[in-house]
Amino acid sequence: xxxxxxxxxxxxxxxxxxxxxxxPRMAAARIGLILLGFLMxxxxxxxxxxxxxxxxxxxxxxxxxxxxxxxxxxxxxGGVGTLFVEAQAGATADAVKNAAEIVTILQIDWLQPIYTFxxxxxxxxxxxxxGVGVLLDVGFVMxxxxxxxxxxxxxxxxxxxxxPIAQWFGYTPQQAAAISIxxxxxxxxxxxxxxxxxxxxxxxxxxxxxxxLGFAYGGYPYLIRLLVPKKLLGIKPAPAKKKRSITSGEKxxxxxxxxxxxxxxxxxxxxxIFSLFFGVVIRExxxxxxxxxxxxxxxxxxxxxxxxxxxxxxxxxxxxDPKVLPLLLLGILALLISGIGGILAGYVLxxxxxxxxxxxxxxxxxxxxPTTAKVAQKVVSKVNRGAIILPDALGANVSGVITTAxxxxxxxxxxxx
Amino acid sequence: xxxxxxxxxxxxxxxxxxxxIAGMIHLMVVLMEKFPPKKDN
Numbered sequence: 001x002x003x004x005x006x007x008x009x010x011x012x013x014x015x016x017x018x019x020x021x022x023x024p025r026m027a028a029a030r031i032g033l034i035l036l037g038f039l040m041x042x043x044x045x046x047x048x049x050x051x052x053x054x055x056x057x058x059x060x061x062x063x064x065x066x067x068x069x070x071x072x073x074x075x076x077x078g079g080v081g082t083l084f085v086e087a088q089a090g091a092t093a094d095a096v097k098n099a100a101e102i103v104t105i106l107q108i109d110w111l112q113p114i115y116t117f118x119x120x121x122x123x124x125x126x127x128x129x130x131g132v133g134v135l136l137d138v139g140f141v142m143x144x145x146x147x148x149x150x151x152x153x154x155x156x157x158x159x160x161x162x163x164p165i166a167q168w169f170g171y172t173p174q175q176a177a178a179i180s181i182x183x184x185x186x187x188x189x190x191x192x193x194x195x196x197x198x199x200x201x202x203x204x205x206x207x208x209x210x211x212x213l214g215f216a217y218g219g220y221p222y223l224i225r226l227l228v229p230k231k232l233l234g235i236k237p238a239p240a241k242k243k244r245s246i247t248s249g250e251k252x253x254x255x256x257x258x259x260x261x262x263x264x265x266x267x268x269x270x271x272x273i274f275s276l277f278f279g280v281v282i283r284e285x286x287x288x289x290x291x292x293x294x295x296x297x298x299x300x301x302x303x304x305x306x307x308x309x310x311x312x313x314x315x316x317x318x319x320x321d322p323k324v325l326p327l328l329l330l331g332i333l334a335l336l337i338s339g340i341g342g343i344l345a346g347y348v349l350x351x352x353x354x355x356x357x358x359x360x361x362x363x364x365x366x367x368x369x370p371t372t373a374k375v376a377q378k379v380v381s382k383v384n385r386g387a388i389i390l391p392d393a394l395g396a397n398v399s400g401v402i403t404t405a406x407x408x409x410x411x412x413x414x415x416x417x
Numbered sequence: 418x419x420x421x422x423x424x425x426x427x428x429x430x431x432x433x434x435x436x437x438i439a440g441m442i443h444l445m446v447v448l449m450e451k452f453p454p455k456k457d458n
Contacts, residue, residue: 142446145439153435160428164420176420250449254442261441265434399435406434410427 011069015080029316030065037062037311040214049214050371052300053307057210060084060311068315073108074101077317084312085111087203111312114305122195124302124309125188126275131299132188132369132401133279134291138254139246140395141402147392150345152399155365157341158183158334159407165333169326174198177411179327182209183334184404185216185368187306192272193408197415203313204324208331210310216335217371220363223336224379227343228359232350234384235358237392252284258402266409268416273405338366342396357392364393367400 007014019027040058044051064084072081076088089105089112090098106112118124141148159180166176178194178201190209194202224233259277263270282290318324346362360380364373373393380387 142442145442145446146436149435149439153432156428156431160424163424163427167420173420173423246446250445254445257441257445258438261438262434402438403431403435406431407427410430414423414427 015068029320033065034062048218050217054214056307057311060308061314064312085109085115122192125191127302128188129275130279133276134283134294138251141398142246144395148395148399151365151396152403154345155338155342158338161337162334174415179330182331183338185366186404189404189408196412207314208327212331220375221379223339224360236387238356248284255280268412269409361389361392364396365400367404369397373397
């Protein structure tokens, strides 16, 4: 057997060795991404990062960077590619050419149907939002609406501040908006906004957003401990003034009114707003079969494919794009400023209530439902087991989803091409 | 650095809409407390 025949059989190794001689940076990136994939699986398994996303994402990332072969039917990547997915299929302005490319790739790449029919139209974001909606108890917001909204608005600071900073880095206003929405820490919202405003940067923005959401899970506890002294972390929040419990009918009424009102104000974001409140309405309607369907197969199925697809899209070509590096910085900056904004809101409420409000609750305004609320409770519980901040934190958390939807809607309306 | 006017406009509108929703919730809860739905026997 000739050397050429051997090289043709083991194309993963051949493409790697060839890229070491032609483009060593790309080869190093491939190896780095394979190792990063392993690390993500390990950290997800150990519980340091969100396992639901990190395990499928890590496996996808490691595998897709290993499985590069001599295959590039659309001539987009210098003769190499994989049989997983082609995110750039149909990205040109020619509609006829686009349709032909998409049909070709649909028949070759096994994950292409999921990408084309659920990612590129935002369906996956809406499905995740339906599942998230069914987990949301809007009663936490209804018990303390002004407090929750105040925290949520302050925790959008990162989104607002990073928008002009991203333009200073040379991104267009549309791209800057798609990048800055990472500060809302709401994955489906990032997918939706980047697809609407900056489809050319959709893949790197989505990857970075979800990667950082995983890191927020591990990094925010340190931010809380850094900004809130131990003495304040142990504060038990004052009980809500409301005496009677809020009925499911009232919650349903709120969800219906808010859904129609927000869709009326921001029709561009209506698919996401509808999906979220549809989940809430189903939860409060008590239709068990629908609740089980949304919170089980739909939420977990879409989250699994979301993680897997993001991992698979994370190939060295995409990551080594010079436009991606500033995104890494801007994404983390947005999340950091939003976290600080939320904690500052916590401090304002601490002073307004004369020391009866735990400032750590502020981090839950960053709307990564329910992760940031759980993170805040976990940090507080380590200092004072009796301090139950979860109801306040979940109120801020749910409000955070609403404020991020509002900002996404305004950005999409204001900056639509 | 460009982009600040749009950023501030977005933030201002977000604050108005968010507190509008908070006010709506508050009003809804107060009305529900004042006029609770009658229970059928």
